[in-house]
Amino acid sequence: xxxxxxxxxxxxxxxxxxxxxxxxxxxxxxxxxxxxxxxxxxxxxxxxxxxxxxxxxxxxxxxxxxxxxxxxxxxxxxxxxxxxxxxxxxxxxxxxxxxxxxxxxxxxxxxxxxxxxxxxxxxxxxxxxxxxxxxxxxxxxxxxxxxxxxxxxxxxxxxxxxxxxxxxxxxxxxxxxxxxxxxxxxxxxxxxxxxxxxxxxxxxxxxxxxxxxxxxxxxxxxxxxxxxxxxxxxxxxxxxxxxxxxxxxxxxxxxxxxxxxxxxxxxxxxxxxxxxxxxxxxxxxxxxxxxxxxxxxxxxxxxxxxxxxxxxx
Numbered sequence: 232x233x234x235x236x237x238x239x240x241x242x243x244x245x246x247x248x249x250x251x252x253x254x255x256x257x258x259x260x261x262x263x264x265x266x267x268x269x270x271x272x273x274x275x276x277x278x279x280x281x282x283x284x285x286x287x288x289x290x291x292x293x294x295x296x297x298x299x300x301x302x303x304x305x306x307x308x309x310x311x312x313x314x315x316x317x318x319x320x321x322x323x324x325x326x327x328x329x330x331x332x333x334x335x336x337x338x339x340x341x342x343x344x345x346x347x348x349x350x351x352x353x354x355x356x357x358x359x360x361x362x363x364x365x366x367x368x369x370x371x372x373x374x375x376x377x378x379x380x381x382x383x384x385x386x387x388x389x390x391x392x393x394x395x396x397x398x399x400x401x402x403x404x405x406x407x408x409x410x411x412x413x414x415x416x417x418x419x420x421x422x423x424x425x426x427x428x429x430x431x432x433x434x435x436x437x438x439x440x441x442x443x444x445x446x447x448x449x450x451x452x453x454x455x456x457x458x459x460x461x462x463x464x465x466x467x468x469x470x471x472x473x474x475x476x477x478x479x480x481x482x483x484x485x486x487x488x489x490x491x492x493x494x495x496x497x498x499x500x501x502x503x504x505x506x507x508x509x510x511x512x513x514x515x516x517x518x519x520x521x522x523x524x525x526x527x528x529x530x531x532x533x534x535x536x537x538x539x540x541x542x543x544x
Contacts, residue, residue: 255286255491258300258309260293261371263403263430265342265422265512266310266479272509273308276498281491292401294375295319295327301484302332308487308495312344312375312420313478314382314454317526327373334484336530338496340523342515343476344420345460346379348440349428352467354415357438359387359446365415366396368405376420379477383418383442386449402427410434420477422512423464432465439467442474454478454524478523483530492532500540518542 257274260266267290274286289306291297297309298319311319315326322331350356356365362384369384369391370376377399384390391397398405398414405417406427419428431437439460447457458476462468481499483492499506500518507513522529522542529537537543 253284255281255284255308255495256306257286257288258291258297258306259288260291260297260310260374261401261403262290263401263406263425263427264293264419265425265510266293268509269506269513270310272506273495273499276502276505277495280494280498284491292371292374294378295373298328298332298335298482301482302334304334304484304486307483307491308338309482311480311482312379312454313340313480313524313526314452315375315378316480316482317454318378320527326378334486335527336483336485336487336492336533337525337527338481338483338492338530338533339499339521340478340480340525341499341521342422342479342512343456343458344375344379344479345423345458346383346418346420346442346475346477347425347428347460348416348418348442348474349409349431350416350438350440351409351412352436352438354438356416356440359384359389359440359442362416362440363389363393364395366398366413367394368398368400368408368414368417370399370405370418370420371401372399375477376418379420379475380418382450382452382455383446383475386446403430406431416440422479422510422515423460424511428465432467437465437467439465439472441472444473447475450475478520480525482527483533485530487530487532489530489532489535492530493535494532496533496536500536 259270294315369380
């Protein structure tokens with residue numbers, strides 16, 4: 232018995248989970264977006280690589296909720312948009328952060344989100360200006376999508392008061408209302424090929440609304456970059472469409488052990504094809520950009536991995 236106890240004590244002493252996060256809760260977003268399927272794929276990788284950990288995936292309202300949960304120690308890894316993360320670090324109350332969330336630590340910048348504004352063709356909407364007086368969904372309240380919507384609409388000279396109706400709904404719920412002719416348009420901030428928009432364009436004739444470079448310039452935030460959605464990304468998109476992109480980040484908190492974050496970071500980088508199978512948006516992840524635009528300090532566990540592979544000297 233003494234020998235067995237000694238062996239068990241030694242095993243616990245060398246385990247990266249002995250004094251840290253035996254639970255890894257991955258905070259994602261709505262099930263019809265990109266965060267959730269990628270988060271599920273990550274959780275499966277973590278389970279194989281760290282069998283001592285109990286790994287779970289939580290569907291959330293995405294960016295703002297994830298950041299607040301991480302700050303409260305109710306998650307070990309979360310997805311967020313870069314602009315929401317910057318607001319959280321600074322403590323922007325209007326964005327949903329009553330005070331600066333200084334326990335947050337960055338893991339990586341991953342793929343870009345594209346602003347995808349889709350209108351029913353019968354609504355006659357072709358430009359941002361045409362949205363005035365229409366019915367629109369702008370994402371869950373205080374979500375990254377909703378924060379993006381505010382910035383873009385403001386740059387276009389619009390506010391929520393200019394619409395006949397504004398709904399604050401998940402991607403899937405927005406699409407269902409559009410199918411039922413209860414909404415004219417939906418703004419979704421997501422990776423390319425998102426399931427909700429594929430579903431909508433297969434059920435309804437739609438028009439994709441451009442966000443032109445002059446609008447992007449008016450936003451005045453370096454997190455927002457002018458880009459294009461490639462032609463044929465969706466059935467009703469015959470040509471490249473001007474829009475705006477914002478980086479997605481993976482974030483943790485300062486209480487998650489270094490070994491845990493090191494292993495999570497390593498699993499991300501060494502299993503990109505597996506994650507791309509979960510959602511094609513991950514194909515846009517360039518590991519060379521993993522450290523660009525991080526609005527908060529890097530977690531030491533992630534830093535260790537980046538030094539190991541030469542991204543940090």
